[in-house]
Amino acid sequence: MVIAGERIGIDHRATFTVRNPATGEALGQLPLADTADLDRALDAAARGFALWRHASAAQRADVLQGAAALMLERKEALAWAATQEQGKTLAEARVEVMMNVELFRFYAGEVHRLYGRQLVRPTGMRSTVVHEPVGPVAAFAPWNFPLGNPGRKLAAPIAAGCSVILKAAEETPASALGVLQCLYDAGLPGDVAQAVFGDPAQVSDYLLASPVIRKLSFTGSTAIGKHLMKLAANDLKRTTMELGGHGPVLVFGDVDLEAVLDKVVPHKFRNAGQVCVAPTRFIVEDAIYDRFVAGFTQRAAAIRVGPGWHEGVQMGPMANPRRPEAMEKLVGDAVARGGRLMTGGARIGNQGCFFAPTVLADTPLDAEIMQEEPFGPVALINRYADEAAMIAEANRLPYGLAAYAWTQDYRRQRRLAAELETGMLAINTTTIGAADAPFGGVKWSGHGHEDGPEGLQACLVTKTIHEG
Template sequence: MKEYQLFIDNEWREGGNGTLDIINPALGTITARVANANTEDLNFALASAQKGHEVWRQTPPKVRGSLLLRAADILESKIDTAAIATCHEQGKSAAEASGEFIRALETLRWSGEMAAELCAPIIMGGNRTMLPEPIGVVAAFTPWNYPAVISARKLAPALAAGCAVILKAAEESPASAVAIIEALQEAGIPAGVVGLIFGHPPMISKHLLSSKIVRTVTFTGSTQVGKQLAEQAAKNLQSCILELGGHAPVIIFDDADIQKTAELISEYKFESAGQSCNAPSRIFVQRPIYNDFVSAFKKVAKAIVVGNSEDKNTTMGPMIGQRAIDRMQRLTDDAILKGATVILGGAPLKGPGYFWPPTLISNVPSDALILIEEPFGPIIPIIAFDNIEEVTSQANKSNYGLASYIFTKSEDTQRKVIDQLHTGSVTVNMLMGVRADVINPGIKDSGYGYEGGIEGFRAFQTLKLVNNASATTFLHKG
């Protein structure tokens, strides 16, 4: 059986706390094992990263960028194998897993190509120059739901900026992170510049963040854990990049293309079994087209084939585990108890594995938990509305503020709704995909800081101001 190891000081090694089982969510059986780090492993990783950072920060940005480009080429040659392992661990369909790795490659390449430009001195004039410098050792925490692309979005810009990174990847789906680290190793990354650890999350986060070696924390995951990490980081004044939960509203006006909108929402909502913080999770439909939209959306959702990712006909795989199934049942039962109507799905599928079908709920009262908590699964309420003021007020009631979506042909309506929605991003007449050159911003309980794009790259830098009476420019070390 495959056992994934820790990567510290440019060597693969066993964990001091033995191994943890990795469960195939489609079968409910053990598919592999992963090393479980202890405090000795963490101390070694910290010391190695501290030494590696001093070497890496002095490495010319163009050289750092070239290494990332080589790593991307190496990873690309191994996508098929890595994607299959991800399917077994996380439950994605083969197409979803391969697509995620392609986005990870784009992130590695974008960061590699931008390294020299974004690390160059910024000439301010008046004998002033700003020097972008690597912020320091980064502790990166990634979730199980998009293990390849999120690992890449944290590793690539930090490495391009000149930072050493300790990546704490999810134990549930380690294969993606291992594949990326293997590619970096093969590309020639110096010892200590990147480390990979697995293990008990609270112990690891507490230990890493208690060290003054770590200067920046980047985390994608739940709001609850994000707040805990921010509190821990405050003790050493470590900066934080927190991409947390979401409860994305979709607002559909009566001039929208009903069929096209239903197909787009279905495609994005049920990707990865709805286990995405940016996925649509509340649908608001203007009353004149409400019944027509519900009928169209139900038909599209009903056509989704739920099953094992190894079946080529499968279009939606399982949820990650029993706790996720229990959450879907709790949210559904609560909505029914409060007067809602389940119009599709509503119960787990029988047999092995953790399968919950696409579930549509109508007549949802405002106090239903499905409108308050992040569902993080293939369950979605559909609510009727009459006007802009009403729907934006309802959409903004959520404590989350990550993504939102609008469907309307009216540019005037678009402008009004964009202005009134309290979310980090608003996407109009399309659905948002993660791109290397674009930020994924959150506000309110969805976090703060930027991941992706130029702003996400700059998050791993400090700016040193140089005032020099005898010179106005700096030669860039390349």
């Protein structure tokens, strides 16, 4: 852990064993916070906010730009840590480093654009609107993007003038600490950002009960998000919630089928499908359904699976032993209910957390996997008669994080943009996020945004001042 700039070792503390999911090898022992540690972190966050809220735009920008430059210099070391801890390929981990670099650079510019406004008033009176940092932020980041998620949780609050207590995933601590170290080395005062690890329920309960914390930022499951929102509500803390998804992909008969398959199949299986915005439910027009299933299955079966640092590997292991177990359960239920298993559906080997790229066709809607986000390397492909039925299926679930659509019909593109219930929509592309674009969902996929100007505004409060 890091509290007030000081690295905290094991000493008397309970520990968590960090393992490489490709080999099962223990990478190290992680100290877990006790209540005394959390109290120290809260005290530091209070001091850090009192200091950093008054930092100039230039000072904040220098830290963010400096951290971006250091991440670029340390790109290979950061990527290696992410691959060892989380399992993703080195190529994907390098992309994740660059996501952080671009985001930090973007916010280094945005800090100079925290504009207020002056209202028109009679002579002798002035009314102004200003934006101020919300206060210390408790930020909870999951393991699937071990570099990018901590980067998101740190960049916007620091740009806004807030302090942060980051609780990243216990499975991937070195990645998160590597990002934080870049900020320290770029000049961020130690009290401004802390990193603690521990039992998630204990840490969240303790931090959110403290009046020091004024905002909660959480990325994770809908069930946990609902619980944390209730805790935050006790003290009316602001919340940004990026929760689960079950990404629909609408594919119409007017597309270049082979070109679409060449794009969506690799995108489905990146990070072994452990992506909140992963394309998952493929909603395919009847006219091209059989060819789509055949082409998708052929490509999925050919994906090279192995340790993420091996040359030529396209998909690494799942991040922890819980995930293959969950896949076996979901796939077994789908097949038992009549779904067709086209390829995959089982673990690979007896070492590590490898699970084969899996394709299910004609899966009944009452199958558990059609209701619950699989968060793994499983693609679900079903046929639909027309546009109305396809939109209805896309909107059927209470989730609305990301959706995808493939069609050459411009008028249909406009209809889909209006009718699909989602926070983000990609039409004829797999690109769903960027540093300058707001990232967030609707319905059970959460509220608020990260990235873009909206991510910075989420860390600010508005004050109106009237002077007579």
